Amino acid sequence: MSVNEIYSRFIAWLDKGWWHLPASEHLLPSIKAFFTLEEADLLTGLPFKPTELKEIVNLKAGSLAI
Numbered sequence: 001m002s003v004n005e006i007y008s009r010f011i012a013w014l015d016k017g018w019w020h021l022p023a024s025e026h027l028l029p030s031i032k033a034f035f036t037l038e039e040a041d042l043l044t045g046l047p048f049k050p051t052e053l054k055e056i057v058n059l060k061a062g063s064l065a066i
Contacts, residue, residue, distance in 0.1 A: 004028070011027060046060075
């Protein structure tokens with residue numbers, strides 16, 4: 001998976017939260033400035049609600065693209 005695909009998936013996931021990200025040509029560069037590739041990949045798909053650690057491990061096991 002390419003770098004831009006990982007960040008695009010992260011942005012799409014962030015947009016599912018209670019806030020919405022504004023469509024902008026500056027969005028991707030801003031996200032890249034605030035999150036490393038590894039952080040974006042790890043955070044993508046994490047639940048927005050309190051979740052047991054065991055459930056998070058099951059969600060992320062084998063799903064990291066890097």
